[in-house]
Amino acid sequence: MAVDFDVAVIGAGAAGMMAASVAGQRGLKVVLIDHAKKLGEKIRISGGGRCNFTNTGTTPQNFLSQNPNFCRSALSAYKPADFLGLVESYGIAWHEKHKGQLFCDDSSDSIIQLLRQECLKGNVAWRMPCAVQSVQASGSGYALATDTGAIHCKQLVIATGGMALPQVGATDFALRLARQFGLKVIEPRPALVPLTFDGGFWQDFVPLSGVSTEVELSNQAKGKAKITFLEDLLFTHRGLSGPGILQISSYWQPGESITINLAPGLDLSQTLIEQKSGNRQQLGNYLATLWPKRLVEQWIGAAQAIPTGVAEQRMADVPDKVLRQLGQALHHWTLTPTGTAGYKKAEVMRGGVDTKDLNQKTMASRAHPNLYFIGESVDVTGWLGGYNFQWAWASGVACGRALQGE
Ligand SMILES: Cc1cc2nc3c(=O)[nH]c(=O)nc-3n(C[C@H](O)[C@H](O)[C@H](O)COP(=O)(O)OP(=O)(O)OC[C@H]3O[C@@H](n4cnc5c(N)ncnc54)[C@H](O)[C@@H]3O)c2cc1C
Incomplete structure (x- = not known):
């Protein structure tokens, strides 16, 4: 019954x-x-x-x-x-x-x-x-x-x-x-899930696992409004996580890229050019006042943002053109995830x-x-x-x- x-x-x-x-x-x-x-x-x-x-x-x-x-x-x-x-x-x-x-x-x-x-x-x-x-x-x-x-x-x-x-x-x-x-x-x-990248591509960023920094993340799907979040980003062994990535992951569709502004609220090219005059500090050391040192060292090499060895040059000696290039690269780091970490790591569906x-x-x-x-x-x-x-x-x-x- x-x-x-x-x-x-x-x-x-x-x-x-x-x-x-x-x-x-x-x-x-x-x-x-x-x-x-x-x-x-x-x-x-x-x-x-x-x-x-x-x-x-x-x-x-x-x-x-x-x-x-x-x-x-x-x-x-x-x-x-x-x-x-x-x-x-x-x-x-x-x-x-x-x-x-x-x-x-x-x-x-x-x-x-x-x-x-x-x-x-x-x-x-x-x-x-x-x-x-x-x-x-x-x-x-x-x-x-x-x-x-x-x-x-x-x-x-x-x-x-x-x-x-x-x-x-x-x-x-x-x-x-x-x-x-x-x-x-x-x-x-x-959704609300870490994003993963091709193993070969990501190899250079693996040493950054555990590094976290505040960034502005955006995703623009075709024909849709741009979505932006200002939150922390966390490097992991397989890709990116942290609140910012979890937020953007809910909007991200396979095949789309995401853009990360590693220097939100700054005009980095302008700041670097303004700081350069007579500055004997190495460029890498100056950048390490803005981000964790490990991030600066590894990211510049891995992202191939600027010619090799520039981070070791005195700021005063770095051409404006290279500083602009670096500012651009740090404001617009564009990446195409290969996937997500799946339901086992997701917070929601x-x-x-x-x-x-x-x-x-x-x-x-x-x-x-x-x-x-x-x-x-x-x-x-x-x-x-x-x-x-x-x-x-x-x-x-x-x-x-x-x-x-x-
Ligand atoms: C790690 C983690 C952290 C989170 N932190 C937050 C947070 O801090 N704030 C926030 O707003 N959200 C958070 N979320 C999301 C939030 O937990 C969920 O959105 C919310 O619990 C959904 O509520 P619900 O009742 O719909 O489902 P649930 O709370 O998931 O409840 C579903 C219930 O159904 C039962 N069930 C499932 N299948 C069956 C079945 N076949 N037969 C019988 N019973 C079944 C389950 O056992 C469960 O008890 C988090 C999620 C995760 C995974």
Whole structure:
């Protein structure tokens, strides 16, 4: 015999727990199902263990989607201040790191406990760990076969997230289920992910692994507006990472190049020419006042920006033409990545369930009004900096408020 619920939520992550708790607290009979042994693993590891739980500057412009307006309604109905209010009501200490990014002072576990507690308040039933073997339409609701028994629900919420980090239980369940019910899926790709380069090309930059510096990164896809981020860049053994690269990776498409301005906010050619007169300092030593010395030494050689040996010349002896060439090269380092480090290293998945098939106020499928998709499974992908959790909370709340009881 199937156990009956008003609502079954599959996926007890950020969005799933939020939707389940909101619906439960409205008096609906809710079951939350997750295949993982441990609750909220992505929340636990997020923000370096401190969970960057929202961003106070959240706007629809901080998200990528085929339909950039889709997220508007949910984001305006549940704002960063609303989640912050919930965090404060649990006495969780927090701080702003920078650019509106709010983190827990202590561990991200406090956010998991907050969500668990909110679910308890809503008398949400748990099935965890529990795999869902099949989902079939049954009357106006759904019949679920799970390894802890059959469930019947009037409404089904899919909150199984994206495919980033399969090693902590991420799957393509949401995309498979969407296709099963005839919803379109925007091609998924790893996003907020390190970029990799051809091994031969990158060999010269490998000694820079671990070096980090603030840069301006841009990506211009054909026919699209130029996207620019001012953030840190980190050299790795296989390519580039760090917040700036993660941000630009979400926009980058295979075959496109990215441009890195290693001297943001400076007119380097002009500065070098101004500094040159009577300057007996070696050019390399002067540049090392602007960047880590290792970066200066290795980058100039590897990027073949200026003729060999110039870094060892006294600044006063370096021709203006060469200084201009160097300034240009450092302002416009253009690279073509060969790929990304993939889902194993990505923070999120871009793409997902096509928003054209969903109601923006409720997250319900247009064709199947009792089937909902929320969180990262939907084609709404946030920038780095707390935006993805804000989307998870907002889409979860929109759905939780729309679900119907008897
Ligand atoms: C390393 C890392 C750090 C991050 N840091 C931040 C940050 O600081 N700030 C921020 O805003 N975002 C961050 N993110 C992104 C953020 O974690 C996600 O966008 C967010 O968790 C998505 O919420 P969700 O509820 O849609 O999915 P998830 O939180 O991923 O939850 C999905 C749930 O579904 C379950 N599930 C999956 N498949 C199945 C299945 N087949 N059957 C049953 N259950 C299933 C999973 O076990 C999981 O519990 C980070 C991501 C990573 C990987």
